[in-house]
Amino acid sequence: MKFKKAQTLEQIATLLNIEYVGEKNFTITGINEIHVVEKGDIVFVDHPKYYDKALKSKATTVLINKKVECPEGKSLLISDDPFRDFNKITKYFNPFIASKTIVSETSIIGEGTIIQPNVFIGENVSIGKNCIIHPNVTIYSNCSIGDNVTIHANTVIGADAFYYKNRPEGFDKLISGGTVILENNVDLGASCTIDRGVTGNTTIKEGTKIDNQVHIGHDTVVGKKCLIASQTGIAGCVIIEDEVTIWGQVGTNSGITIGKGAVILGQTGVTKSIKGGKSYFGTPISESREKLKEIAEIKRFLKEQKKK
Numbered sequence: 001m002k003f004k005k006a007q008t009l010e011q012i013a014t015l016l017n018i019e020y021v022g023e024k025n026f027t028i029t030g031i032n033e034i035h036v037v038e039k040g041d042i043v044f045v046d047h048p049k050y051y052d053k054a055l056k057s058k059a060t061t062v063l064i065n066k067k068v069e070c071p072e073g074k075s076l077l078i079s080d081d082p083f084r085d086f087n088k089i090t091k092y093f094n095p096f097i098a099s100k101t102i103v104s105e106t107s108i109i110g111e112g113t114i115i116q117p118n119v120f121i122g123e124n125v126s127i128g129k130n131c132i133i134h135p136n137v138t139i140y141s142n143c144s145i146g147d148n149v150t151i152h153a154n155t156v157i158g159a160d161a162f163y164y165k166n167r168p169e170g171f172d173k174l175i176s177g178g179t180v181i182l183e184n185n186v187d188l189g190a191s192c193t194i195d196r197g198v199t200g201n202t203t204i205k206e207g208t209k210i211d212n213q214v215h216i217g218h219d220t221v222v223g224k225k226c227l228i229a230s231q232t233g234i235a236g237c238v239i240i241e242d243e244v245t246i247w248g249q250v251g252t253n254s255g256i257t258i259g260k261g262a263v264i265l266g267q268t269g270v271t272k273s274i275k276g277g278k279s280y281f282g283t284p285i286s287e288s289r290e291k292l293k294e295i296a297e298i299k300r301f302l303k304e305q306k307k308k
Helices: 009-016 048-055 082-093 288-307
Strands: 002-008 019-021 027-031 041-045 061-064 075-078 156-159 164-167 170-173 179-182 193-195 201-204 279-281
Touching: 002 009, 009 019, 009 027, 009 075, 009 082, 027 082, 041 048, 041 082, 048 061, 061 082, 156 179, 179 193, 193 201, 279 288
Parallel strands: 027 041, 041 061, 061 075, 156 193, 179 201
Antiparallel strands: 002 027, 019 075, 164 170
16 A cells, blocks of 8 residues: 655654664655565564565565564664554554445546446545446445456455454454455446455456356456456455466365466365366365375275175
């Protein structure tokens, strides 16, 4: 999430009422999670296991719960609760704005686009030309939709990320400040759910077609010309490269990559990153030919055991 105007280290520290390490005029341009940080970003870390990763990341400011040696060219924000203060930054720079109308006056809808009854379109949504948005679709604030996109009934675009910190008093939610981008010629079936990024974008790239009842988690990127069949669940922070086919009832772990042109057969659990250009099946996942051979061997073994 980028700020509309660059901030200084001192300004952010004052906002949070915390100590800082570095030049007071050190430039900060946004906040992001560790996997998408860029120069100028703040990243937060609250566990020693991840200190080194955060300090060596592309982020130039680290919101951290311990005073450590500050790497050259970076700055630190010292907080007793980085998770809480990361939420404070999101709320301040990207506050929730309640919509006063069913289709927000701040939204932009392109020429030739058809909006069916009972569609909700939030603040600052952009929809391109010649789209069809079917009844009861909900598009949350700040989402961006390209040209020639079809979205079927009851689909929800831009709901919050499923991201919580387990505290003694209960689960504490990490506030979502990102958005959803649907590129040109994307089709979404009925009752799909596409979560917004925590700080970045959940992106469905050009020409991808998604069936009914598919879930796409936060910050996931689905490549060009992919096919995803019904009842598939894609976790957060997944990268699906171009021309991937995913058949029905597939589920994935978070933070993995599915290579270009891969085919994943139905009811597969994608538990790890996989290479492109191959067909996969089963849980744990393996190449479909190997998995089918394993199943045949097991059947043969059991049949032989019954004869004994």
